[in-house]
Structure formats: structure tokens, C-alpha cells
Amino acid sequence: MPKIDRKLIAKKNKVVASLKKIIIAENVLDHEDQLRPFETDGLSAYKQKPLAVVFPENTEQVSRILAYCNDEKIKVVPRGAGTGLSGGSLPLEDGILLCLGKFNKIIDIDYRNRCVVAQPGVTNLSITKAVEEKDFYYAPDPSSQIACSIGGNVAENSGGVHSLKYGTTTNNLLGVEVVFMDGTISRLGGKTYDSEGYDLLGLITGSEGLLCVITEVTVKILKKAQAVKAALIGFPTIEDGGKCVSDIIASGIIPAGMEMMDKALIHATDNFVKAGYPRDADAMLIVELDGTEKEVEELIEKVSKICKKNNSSSIKISKSEKERLKFWAGRKAAFPACGDMSPDYYCMDGTIPRGKLVDVLKEIGRLSKKYNLPVANAFHAGDGNLHPLIMYDANQKDSLEKTEKFGADILKYCVKVGGVLTGEHGVGVEKRELMCEMFNNNDIQQQIKIKKYLDVSSLLNPGKVYPILRKCAEEGRVHVHREKNKFPNIPRF
Amino acid sequence: MFTEKKINFPTYQDSNSIEYPSNEKEVSNSIKNFYKSNIPIELLGSGSKKTIGRSIQCAKTLSLSKLDGIIEYLPEELYIKVKAGTSIRKIEEELKKNNQQLIFEPIDFGTLLNNKSDFGTAGGQVACNISGPRRFKVGSVRDHVLGFKGVNGKGEIIKSGGVVVKNVTGYDLSKLMCGSYGTLVALTEVTFKVLPIFEENKTLIIHNHKIETALDLLDKAVSSSNDVSGAVFFPKESKVHGCLMNIEKTFKLNDLKQDGSITAIRLEGSKNSVDQRIKNLIKDLNVVNLDISLLESHQSKIFWNKIKSLEFFSSSKNNIIRIVIPPSECVKLAYLLSNRFKYYIDWGGSLIWLEAFELTEEMFESIRKKVVKHGGYLTMIKNSNYLPYVEDVFTINKERFVISQNIKKSFDPKRILNPDKMYTGI
Numbered sequence: 001m002p003k004i005d006r007k008l009i010a011k012k013n014k015v016v017a018s019l020k021k022i023i024i025a026e027n028v029l030d031h032e033d034q035l036r037p038f039e040t041d042g043l044s045a046y047k048q049k050p051l052a053v054v055f056p057e058n059t060e061q062v063s064r065i066l067a068y069c070n071d072e073k074i075k076v077v078p079r080g081a082g083t084g085l086s087g088g089s090l091p092l093e094d095g096i097l098l099c100l101g102k103f104n105k106i107i108d109i110d111y112r113n114r115c116v117v118a119q120p121g122v123t124n125l126s127i128t129k130a131v132e133e134k135d136f137y138y139a140p141d142p143s144s145q146i147a148c149s150i151g152g153n154v155a156e157n158s159g160g161v162h163s164l165k166y167g168t169t170t171n172n173l174l175g176v177e178v179v180f181m182d183g184t185i186s187r188l189g190g191k192t193y194d195s196e197g198y199d200l201l202g203l204i205t206g207s208e209g210l211l212c213v214i215t216e217v218t219v220k221i222l223k224k225a226q227a228v229k230a231a232l233i234g235f236p237t238i239e240d241g242g243k244c245v246s247d248i249i250a251s252g253i254i255p256a257g258m259e260m261m262d263k264a265l266i267h268a269t270d271n272f273v274k275a276g277y278p279r280d281a282d283a284m285l286i287v288e289l290d291g292t293e294k295e296v297e298e299l300i301e302k303v304s305k306i307c308k309k310n311n312s313s314s315i316k317i318s319k320s321e322k323e324r325l326k327f328w329a330g331r332k333a334a335f336p337a338c339g340d341m342s343p344d345y346y347c348m349d350g351t352i353p354r355g356k357l358v359d360v361l362k363e364i365g366r367l368s369k370k371y372n373l374p375v376a377n378a379f380h381a382g383d384g385n386l387h388p389l390i391m392y393d394a395n396q397k398d399s400l401e402k403t404e405k406f407g408a409d410i411l412k413y414c415v416k417v418g419g420v421l422t423g424e425h426g427v428g429v430e431k432r433e434l435m436c437e438m439f440n441n442n443d444i445q446q447q448i449k450i451k452k453y454l455d456v457s458s459l460l461n462p463g464k465v466y467p468i469l470r471k472c473a474e475e476g477r478v479h480v481h482r483e484k485n486k487f488p489n490i491p492r493f
Numbered sequence: 494m495f496t497e498k499k500i501n502f503p504t505y506q507d508s509n510s511i512e513y514p515s516n517e518k519e520v521s522n523s524i525k526n527f528y529k530s531n532i533p534i535e536l537l538g539s540g541s542k543k544t545i546g547r548s549i550q551c552a553k554t555l556s557l558s559k560l561d562g563i564i565e566y567l568p569e570e571l572y573i574k575v576k577a578g579t580s581i582r583k584i585e586e587e588l589k590k591n592n593q594q595l596i597f598e599p600i601d602f603g604t605l606l607n608n609k610s611d612f613g614t615a616g617g618q619v620a621c622n623i624s625g626p627r628r629f630k631v632g633s634v635r636d637h638v639l640g641f642k643g644v645n646g647k648g649e650i651i652k653s654g655g656v657v658v659k660n661v662t663g664y665d666l667s668k669l670m671c672g673s674y675g676t677l678v679a680l681t682e683v684t685f686k687v688l689p690i691f692e693e694n695k696t697l698i699i700h701n702h703k704i705e706t707a708l709d710l711l712d713k714a715v716s717s718s719n720d721v722s723g724a725v726f727f728p729k730e731s732k733v734h735g736c737l738m739n740i741e742k743t744f745k746l747n748d749l750k751q752d753g754s755i756t757a758i759r760l761e762g763s764k765n766s767v768d769q770r771i772k773n774l775i776k777d778l779n780v781v782n783l784d785i786s787l788l789e790s791h792q793s794k795i796f797w798n799k800i801k802s803l804e805f806f807s808s809s810k811n812n813i814i815r816i817v818i819p820p821s822e823c824v825k826l827a828y829l830l831s832n833r834f835k836y837y838i839d840w841g842g843s844l845i846w847l848e849a850f851e852l853t854e855e856m857f858e859s860i861r862k863k864v865v866k867h868g869g870y871l872t873m874i875k876n877s878n879y880l881p882y883v884e885d886v887f888t889i890n891k892e893r894f895v896i897s898q899n900i901k902k903s904f905d906p907k908r909i910l911n912p913d914k915m916y917t918g919i
Contacts (some may be wrong), residue, residue, distance in 0.1 A: 194672070196672070196817075196889065197915065226719075291720070420662045
């Protein structure tokens with residue numbers, strides 16, 4: 001992480017007193033015991049208590065806190081629900097943790113403009129809940145949707161299981177209100193499609209809290225399809241399943257969702273929720289199809305044919321909405337189910353071109369043997385987003401380090417076959433040192449420059465996303481992969 | 494005033510001032526030289542949309558037209574990677590072989606701006622980010638750019654994104670490229686997401702003259718579960734001074750009744766699905782007793798192609814303005830425009846295209862004010878002889894201007910790429 005500002009830590013009491021002048025005292029937490037619950041986010045392998053935690057209640061307060069911190073050169077880490085899986089809201093010892101938990105209201109449900117205006121702390125699922133009485137829904141549905149906040153979704157550009165057909169957060173967002181580090185409040189977008197000038201909305205979506213703090217979100221809502229059905233398809237081998245995914249897409253069908261799990265996860269999730277998964281299969285696909293009644297029937301028939309051609313061992317079609325949700329319940333519980341199999345697990349998040357799936361799974365199998373760590377695979381097959389879950393025991397010496405190395409090797413391989421490091425979890429602290437696998441020095445410096453212009457002193461969520469080298473990347477020295485590397489022996493930390 | 498008009502009008506450049514790099518390295522070298530010698534440059538693709546934006550005068554022009562060709566097309570992976578100067582027509586022809594398309598419907602400004610159909614290049618579509626009638630359902634250009642490569646204002650080759658739809662590795666600079674009018678990066682490579690062509694395409698036309706009813710129908714249609722992918726309203730034309738009244742001439746189709754105004758709703762998908770949805774739609778909208786017609790596949794395609802190429806305004810010498818607003822505000826704005834301007838409504842009430850005869854700067858500013866008040870923005874797409882120069886072609890507020898200026902500096906510190914093309918000082 002960035003160099004710790006010891007002088008600031010020594011001034012903690014003064015900082016806390018100043019913050020208590022900006023917002024009411026009870027919304028500032030600074031006692032050791034109060035700070036403990038905030039020491040980690042969804043990536044629990046990393047822990048760090050912040051200097052203090054603040055809970056502003058409105059945009060004006062966020063603006064004043066940021067302006068104060070900017071003047072005093074105090075680092076700020078924004079946090080929504082803290083469910084992120086890449087350590088994006090991991091606190092800093094010398095930084096304030098700015099929690100948006102009190103921003104928890106839906107401000108406007110606007111059916112005429114087909115959008116919902118919500119405060120950033122509102123959970124993803126409660127947006128759908130708020131509009132489902134009129135058969136509308138909010139499309140991106142990350143598995144953590146019951147807990148994750150919409151502001152966090154914007155910061156991470158969260159996806160979900162329906163991204164191929166309905167896009168990720170960035171494709172379903174109309175506007176935001178944000179506060180920059182100097183306290184400037186700005187509205188980007190609104191209730192219109194696109195906006196003129198630079199697509200600042202697109203830039204801040206997925207910027208992982210490095211550019212601004214989100215204080216309001218306007219998202220598009222969609223009318224539910226007339227009919228939705230899901231099919232559970234078992235395959236005797238991963239190869240057959242992978243080939244089937246490519247064939248479905250190549251036939252011109254864009255399923256609403258298409259998920260794949262390997263044998264380990266089929267068993268784990270089926271034990272967990274009794275979803276009726278084909279336990280004899282080596283790979284299983286969930287294919288969800290939506291449209292009109294007739295269309296869905298037609299599509300199911302087409303998909304079934306393609307599956308049979310690819311040696312499917314079983315096909316089960318959901319007969320009711322209840323059954324369809326049950327099919328999904330297993331997939332959505334993949335992570336907790338994995339927690340049942342092993343004391344700890346580490347979730348990776350590369351995206352690959354769909355056609356490379358078998359290649360990548362074979363490589364993961366090879367690495368699993370090499371590191372002697374078991375792995376279970378969940379795969380958003382529709383959009384190529386792969387979630388290998390590496391199982392380990394944090395109590396064993398060096399096991400986390402070994403797991404991280406394993407994970408890094410998987411991601412490097414994803415990049416090698418034309419994919420990317422992260423599809424929806426973000427870079428955070430977890431993958432920042434791997435950025436050089438995908439980007440060269442120019443690419444990274446361009447991104448860092450944008451931050452420098454919007455957050456001059458680099459105080460907003462520093463140490464995340466971009467690699468830190470001795471003397472730090474902001475000064476222009478980044479480890480460069482594949483191209484000529486000037487300082488191959490410099491230790492990285 | 495006269496001198497100012499002259500200064501700001503594009504003038505003839507001799508051929509020596511235009512460079513034609515044939516690869517990324519050459520683009521980079523050229524820009525490095527311009528950066529060193531502080532020479533501002535105008536970036537051009539095929540020039541089909543050159544007149545959109547503020548007119549600029551640069552000592553040099555960098556044409557990217559020789560960066561032409563498809564680099565990689567993997568139909569089963571749903572992407573196509575092309576050099577930035579590749580024509581959209583060529584890309585679409587290639588995609589068609591595999592029954593695929595650019596689903597955002599690249600817009601054809603050729604007829605409007607140069608009297609000849611021309612979709613321009615991949616880079617040009619990205620630079621403008623203006624999408625066709627399907628936008629409200631599928632997103633615009635910015636939602637379909639998976640990655641890019643280009644050269645920034647210092648001559649450095651940079652890239653962002655990739656070839657996959659789900660990617661959150663680093664800032665999403667692809668979005669920033671869309672609608673930046675070449676002011677940040679000279680694009681050299683673009684990867685588009687592609688999708689299957691719809692098997693069937695039908696359009697329900699409702700002949701109704703009242704704008705309130707039309708917008709209500711469009712709203713109901715778009716908000717229904719019938720998966721509508723086009724929703725326009727052409728109002729019955731009362732004579733507008735200086736504008737050609739040509740609904741009938743533009744939409745001369747066998748199955749389209751010539752009866753003044755047109756409310757058109759498009760459905761696309763598999764054959765059975767479209768048939769079923771048309772039935773549902775007629776029931777949902779309760780229009781069975783109204784005067785309706787149905788355009789089958791062939792005519793439906795012609796109808797929407799005419800919209801995509803803005804044929805309604807073809808051969809117009811007047812100002813053409815594009816207004817984007819929340820659909821709820823459309824009626825109010827339309828009241829203000831009726832009888833004074835020629836216009837039509839697209840995107841189910843979110844987009845208004847306007848033709849104005851003898852527009853003055855005061856009138857333009859007054860329209861802009863009203864649009865902004867209603868939560869929207871507008872762009873002057875085409876200038877006329879009557880109002881050849883408008884200071885602010887685009888709409889922006891103070892805070893956004895400051896942020897945009899910072900973004901510009903981070904890519905192009907000496908402001909040499911298309912300076913002032915969007916805003917003075919950017």
C-alpha cells in the first residue's frame with residue numbers, strides 16, 4: 001500500500017474532532033472496537049483497520065468531508081456494502097473509511113421514463129423488489145445482489161448471470177451524482193440516453209472508487225419477459241459442455257443466461273440447496289431462455305438439439321417459476337456452498353473468449369495438481385466470465401501465499417488466451433500487480449494520468465487497481481511484462 | 494461578423510498539409526512530431542461526418558483512411574476487430590456473411606451532409622457515438638465497443654478493453670472514446686461486439702394525428718413486454734415555412750397508407766415470436782379499431798433504413814438539430830416546436846430531430862434553454878447558410894466543462910488533437 005503517513009496517524013484525535021464538526025459525532029467511529037467490523041470487505045484474506053469510519057447522511061456532508069480531507073491530505077476509502085471480492089474497499093491505516101450505508105433510500109420510481117433513482121447504499125435486489133409490482137426489474141444481478149449496494153455496483157461495474165443479453169451495470173445506468181475529491185458535486189447523465197461530451201458516466205463506472213464518490217444513481221428498469229424458462233443440462237465431460245456453449249452461440253441464439261459448473265461444484269451446490277442437479281455429470285449447463293411463450297418453446301427445442309449433438313447426458317426443463325428459481329438457487333449459492341467444502345476459498349474472476357474454455361479448464365486442472373490445492377469451477381459461460389474457486393486452509397502456513405500464486409497463474413493464462421484479468425469483481429488490491437500482464441507502461445500511465453487530473457494529490461482510494469512498485473507507479477515506474485523491462489530485479493510489494 | 498464567419502468556416506487545404514499514415518506506428522510518429530513542434534491537427538476518417546461539431550482550422554490534417562481492414566472476426570465469439578479507418582459498409586457486409594450485425598444501427602449521415610449515403614468509418618462512428626432507432630432497446634455505439642487501440646496527443650500508443658463483454662480491468666476508456674470527436678486519441682483499432690441478425694422484422698403503423706395519443710402509444714409499446722425495437726412518430730405536417738413537406742414522398746411504401754402522420758412500432762426476432770408479439774401489441778395498445786397498417790419484413794426494413802439515414806431531411810439546406818430528452822418531457826417540448834419547425838420523434842419519445850429554417854442564434858439558444866430545463870441536451874448537427882457558425886454546437890455545464898478539460902489534458906496535454914472541435918478550450 002502507499003507509504004503510511006505516520007504524522008497523520010499521530011494527529012488522529014484532531015482529525016476525528018474535525019470530522020465530528022462536519023457530521024454529528026455518533027456518525028464518526030474511531031474506537032478500536034468500533035473499527036474492527038470495517039477492517040475487511042468481501043476479500044477477507046486482507047485486513048486493516050482504518051483511522052476512522054464516517055457515515056455521512058447527505059451529499060453535502062460527503063462533499064464537506066472530501067474537501068476537508070483534500071485540504072488536510074488525508075486519504076479516503078469509499079465503501080458501499082463491503083461485499084466486493086477484490087479488496088477495493090480495504091481500509092488504509094492512515095485513511096478515513098467513508099461508508100455510504102446511510103444512503104439507503106429509493107428516491108424516485110419513474111415508470112414513465114423507465115428508471116429508478118436511488119441512493120448508493122440501496123441494495124441491488126431492492127431495486128427490482130421496488131418495481132416488480134408492475135412487472136419491471138433491474139437487469140444486472142450479481143450473485144451478491146441480496147446484500148451488495150447499487151453504488152458499489154456502479155463503482156465495480158458489476159455483472160451477473162444475464163450480462164450477455166442484458167449487459168452489465170454500465171449498460172443499464174442512466175445517471176449518477178458524484179463528489180470529487182476536492183468536494184465538487186457533479187451530475188453526470190440523467191434520465192436521458194447517452195449524454196453529450198465525454199462519456200464521464202462510462203469512465204466512472206468501474207473506476208473502483210478511485211475517481212469520485214457516488215452519492216446518487218439512476219438506473220434503467222426493464223419490463224419482464226412474457227415467458228422465461230431454464231434448462232438444466234448434464235454432460236459427461238467438460239469438453240462436451242464447452243463445445244455446446246460455443247455451438248449455441250454460433251447457432252444465433254443469445255440466451256438470457258448461460259452458466260456452467262464442474263462436477264465438484266454440482267455436488268457442493270446440490271448438497272447445499274437440493275436443486276436437483278445431475279450429480280452423475282462432469283459438467284452442467286443452466287441455459288435460461290426468455291421471450292414469448294412460443295419463442296421460448298422454440299428456443300428450448302433448438303437448444304436441446306444442440307445439447308444432444310454434444311452428447312448431453314440429461315436435460316431438465318423448468319416446469320414452473322418456482323422450479324426455475326430453484327435451478328438458479330444452486331448457482332447463486334456456489335460460493336457459500338464452496339465454503340462448506342473447505343475452511344477457506346479464494347475466488348478468481350478472469351474472462352476468456354468462450355471458445356478457450358476447455359483449454360483454460362485443463363490448465364486450471366494442471367495447476368491444481370502443481371499447487372496441490374483443489375479447485376471448483378463456476379463459469380458465466382454466456383459471457384466468458386470464469387470463477388475458479390480455489391480451496392485452502394488459511395490456518396496452514398504459507399497456504400494463502402500459495403493460493404494467491406495459483407490464482408495469479410490462472411489469470412495470467414486467461415490473458416494469454418486473449419482474455420482479461422477481471423470480468424466483474426474488479427482489480428482492487430488483489431489483482432493490481434497483475435495489471436502489467438494485460439497493459440504496458442503507456443496504457444497504465446494514461447489511466448494514472450486521468451486519476452492525477454481528477455484527484456490531484458491521489459487521496460481517493462490510493463493503492464488500488466494500479467501496481468505499486470518501489471517509489472510507486474505514479475512516478476512513472478511500472479514493471480513491464482513482455483516488453484523490455486528496465487528493472488527486472490526490483491522487488492515488488 | 495462577416496470576418497468572424499469567414500475565419501470559422503472550413504477552408505481549402507492544399508494536399509501537402511494532409512498526411513496519410515498507413516499503420517499505427519506511422520500515426521504515432523506523426524503525432525510525436527506534431528507534439529514536439531506544437532502543431533494542431535485535424536483527425537479525419539472518410540470525412541462523412543466532418544461538418545458535425547465546431548469548425549476548426551488546423552495547420553495539418555491526419556487522415557486515418559489508410560488504416561483499413563478487418564483484423565480479426567470470430568463470429569462464434571461475437572466480436573469483430575477492425576482498423577479504425579475501415580468503412581462501416583465493409584464491416585456490415587462481412588458480418589452479413591455470418592448472419593450477424595452491428596446491432597446499434599450505425600447512423601448514415603451521408604445523405605444529410607453530403608447528398609450521398611455514407612456510413613463513414615468504424616472510427617468515425619465511435620467518435621460521434623450517435624446511434625440509430627434501436628438505441629433505446631440495445632444501447633448505443635458506446636455499449637458495443639469492447640476495446641480499442643489508438644495514439645494519444647503525445648504520440649503514445651495506448652489501448653484499453655479487450656474482446657470480451659465482461660471486463661472491468663482498469664478504467665473503461667473505450668466509453669470515453671465514444672463521442673469524443675477525436676479530441677482525445679487518434680483511434681487505430683476498434684473491437685465491436687456483434688450479434689445475430691433478426692430473422693423477422695415487422696412494423697405496426699398507427700395513423701393518428703394527435704401527438705398526445707402518439708406518445709402515449711409509443712410509451713405503452715416500449716414499456717410493454719413485447720420487446721419493441723423501434724418507436725417513432727412523424728407528425729402530420731402543417732406547412733412550415735422554408736421546409737419541404739415530404740412524409741408521403743419519403744415513406745412511399747405499398748402497404749403504408751398516405752394519411753398524414755405516422756406512429757410506427759417495430760418488432761424484431763424469430764418469425765413466430767414477432768407474429769405473436771404483433772398480436773399482443775395490437776391488443777395491449779387497444780388499437781384494433783383504429784386506422785392501422787402492417788409493414789411486412791421487406792417494407793419494414795426499407796422504412797427503418799430511411800429513418801437510419803435521416804431521409805426525411807434529405808436535400809435540406811436548413812439547420813438540423815438533434816435533441817435528447819427524458820420521454821416524459823417530450824410532449825411539452827413538442828408543443829413548443831409544433832408549427833414552427835419540421836420535426837419527428839424517435840426512441841419512443843426520447844429523441845427529437847428538428848429542421849429549422851432561418852434559425853437565429855437567439856432562437857437556437859432559446860431552444861437549448863428549454864431542452865436543458867427539461868433535463869435534456871441538444872446538438873447542432875448541420876449548419877445552414879443562414880446560421881453558418883454557432884459558438885456552442887454541443888451542450889455542457891460549468892462543472893462538466895472543468896472535468897472534461899482535465900480529461901483532455903490527461904490525453905492531449907498540448908491540445909493538438911482536433912482542438913476546439915467540441916468546446917472552446919478543449
